[in-house]
Amino acid sequence: xxxxxxxxxxxxxxxxxxxxxxxxxxxxxxxxSGGHIVxxxxxxxxxxxxxxxxxxxxxVASTLACHDLLAPPDAPPAERIVVTGAEATRLPGSAGSNxxxxxxxxxxxxxxxxxMDLMILxxxxxxxxxxxxxxxxxxxxxxPAFNVYCNSMAADQALLVAQLVVMVNNLRAGGTVVLRxxxxxxxxxxxxxxxxxxxxxxxxxxxxxxxxxxxxxxxYLSCSGFMPHAATAFDVAPRLLKLLCALRxxxxxxxxxxxxxxxxxALQEASREGLYTFWRCSLEVYYFHLTTFL
Numbered sequence: 001x002x003x004x005x006x007x008x009x010x011x012x013x014x015x016x017x018x019x020x021x022x023x024x025x026x027x028x029x030x031x032x033s034g035g036h037i038v039x040x041x042x043x044x045x046x047x048x049x050x051x052x053x054x055x056x057x058x059x060v061a062s063t064l065a066c067h068d069l070l071a072p073p074d075a076p077p078a079e080r081i082v083v084t085g086a087e088a089t090r091l092p093g094s095a096g097s098n099x100x101x102x103x104x105x106x107x108x109x110x111x112x113x114x115x116m117d118l119m120i121l122x123x124x125x126x127x128x129x130x131x132x133x134x135x136x137x138x139x140x141x142x143x144p145a146f147n148v149y150c151n152s153m154a155a156d157q158a159l160l161v162a163q164l165v166v167m168v169n170n171l172r173a174g175g176t177v178v179l180r181x182x183x184x185x186x187x188x189x190x191x192x193x194x195x196x197x198x199x200x201x202x203x204x205x206x207x208x209x210x211x212x213x214x215x216x217x218x219x220y221l222s223c224s225g226f227m228p229h230a231a232t233a234f235d236v237a238p239r240l241l242k243l244l245c246a247l248r249x250x251x252x253x254x255x256x257x258x259x260x261x262x263x264x265x266a267l268q269e270a271s272r273e274g275l276y277t278f279w280r281c282s283l284e285v286y287y288f289h290l291t292t293f294l
Contacts, residue, residue: 121179
């Protein structure tokens with residue numbers, strides 16, 4: 001079982017502890033660039049089971065192949081690779097040229113392989129760290145992980161979009177994703193919820209553990225039964241990547257997910273009128289049940 005994770009060390013630690021055969025990778029910013037303090041149990045996350053990659057996921061979303069970062073189960077301990085900066089385009093494998101999967105390493109322009117069982121998308125925008133007493137953090141205006149965006153809303157959206165691209169490119173058919181969202185009504189997040197319903201044919205369940213985020217309006221959403229063919233049919237990854245590039249170029253946040261708007265792939269969600277005509281009742285019921293977490 002393979003587990004790629006984002007800055008979500010508590011879920012990662014739990015899965016590694018409860019699933020002794022699980023292997024995975026994590027992607028996060030370095031702490032000095034605004035990433036979370038790493039709190040994972042390295043006694044569980046041995047090099048053969050877990051690889052932590054320090055990189056801005058918004059700069060590598062199009063080419064990140066999670067499986068290439070995994071060492072084979074019988075591989076000797078390997079030095080963790082650190083890659084930072086927007087110049088990174090494809091991450092090297094943690095176990096040499098075989099990309100962690102045996103055989104020849106695919107070319108740099110090869111599409112990522114959909115073979116991950118579980119993905120935890122828990123990234124968060126952590127700008128404004130100046131109020132901390134510690135001084136080693138880069139200032140936001142000097143930090144390339146933050147200063148490319150026109151505002152914090154654009155940064156939040158870019159991080160969510162990048163994680164969705166990585167999910168589409170790496171999650172196997174029938175796989176599960178757990179992601180963190182906000183309870184507030186928002187057109188873009190509403191269209192993301194509709195996107196997830198289009199891409200997953202299993203259960204979609206929201207939950208909020210009593211042990212975390214009790215003072216925040218965030219919650220977790222679990223989606224099972226991923227359908228890669230649906231993502232391909234709706235051209236999801238290329239459309240989201242185009243939006244991500246625009247956001248990183250200083251563009252304004254998008255109001256909706258960029259659905260196909262014409263041709264055989266046209267969907268009602270492509271317009272505000274269509275989105276809420278088709279989904280409003282479902283969304284209102286969904287948000288009503290979210291209030292039980294407050």
